[in-house]
Amino acid sequence: MSLPSVNLTERLLEEVQAHRHADYPVSPWILNRWSSRSFSDRAVSDEALHTVLEAARWAPSSSNLQPWRFVVARTREERERFQAFIRPTNRLWTDRAPVLILLASHKLNANGEPNGAHAFDTGAAWGILALQAALLGLSTRAVGGFDREIARRILHVPDDVELHAVVALGYRGEKETLHESFRDREVPNSRRPLADSLIEGAWPDTAP
Template sequence: MTVNDFRKPDFEISPQFINRWSPRSFVEKDIPEEVLFSVFEAARWAPSASNMQPWRFVIARTQEDLEKFHSFIVPGNLTWAKHASALAVIISETKTVRGENAWHAFDAGTAWSHLALEAANKGLVTHAMGGFDKEKARQVLNVPEEYALHAVIAIGFQGEKDALPENLQEREIPSGRRPLKESLFEGTFGKEALK
């Protein structure tokens, strides 16, 4: 089976959007530094409100640092995330010199999207997870209070489905998306743009 067996766009788009998905099976293999840093370089070029660039990443790629990250990932996610080559926590600065930054989370999400697409372009897979203890992560990683923690991102090379616990094997497929007409309204909420 291929990604196209699970995902069919309603309109023609670049295959990179269909081919990128979030597997859980990772092969324990080092990512060359220039490849790993290139995915963060892509995130660097994400659009940003007023060019504030509020996102930051704290990464782990040594055994010592990875074990620190393992301490705040929930057990269900840790069963597979511990095999990723690198982990990153995406955070964003919530304040500016002018006060609250209402766009910090939006911008951080855009940076994550750039990272995920570039990782796929480089032959890597990524999986962002919300299943982690944010307060413990803040303490372990020494993240200042003015930064919001959003997700832990597993980055690496895709492994075989059989390497996962049985309960996760059935979920190791690209997820679909609702039809575009259910997400796109015209003129007012609820008025279909597509018939």
Template structure:
């Protein structure tokens, strides 16, 4: 397995969190999902607009099936084993006295919500895998997404399973990924070349 090491001291939660695709058949409760969403709703938000919105389902229910039907390609193959699927969207506008105005930070805020959800999942002994491989035009009407909202990711959540249960072509990818060195992504007083 890949051993992750930081360039500088950080809390271990950032090195141990990763996005597996192999899920154990163990079920989750509604309360567990709501704890994940509770953590996500406390994420930082520009001007406290709180644009993040969630639709979710537990494996075996109609919500899970509707979300799963909106997945693309190989995501359909492994995500059906997750205990829950959560769709994260955000409100792209803010309500002002003179009418709606664009919220330039909605996607940034949604990203903060995703990270809060992922870290809460890890704290609960669960794993979370965010996917961009979905059909928004399928999910939006199936989940009643209001106009002026944008879907960002579908998150599969559950207990980590056995890599041998994945299709062979996915098994080799089932390990924590590394990150670029700090010196490659940050520089004092300027962006790195």
């Protein structure tokens, strides 16, 4: 599967120029990846979906435990099952996504001991999944607004598995297809300056 053309890269750059400016040089694909809510009716092929998940498979993993799991919903029946635990406000746009992926992780290692890195590793897998999707011209948005207990019950998820987020995946649609409450928000958001997140050497002493 080939990557998008140079022309597409240039178009995407234009899309974010008004909203995103890096403090230091990074790949334009990093800046171009943003979490849109609008999805078109275009289907996601098996090859595209599996390429996105294959990329996530190669995420860094503590002790190579690979705790992540991806519960994929593509058919109408499967997506309706997911809709039963996604919050109504989020369903205003997730219902249009052709693919929904529940990100989960095993909390224990093979010896039944806690894996303190399971959520950290799964977050790394999500980041790579999102970037690979963008490289294929796909959009992703992670949803934390869902009922985890209902999801656990409906999907028969074991107690030793933690549920993190539902990822909507598909090709971007027109913002006019969104519920009016989301249309003005359908733009790339920015980030605070790097300096505001950077701590040199040790946490600053805030004691009086």
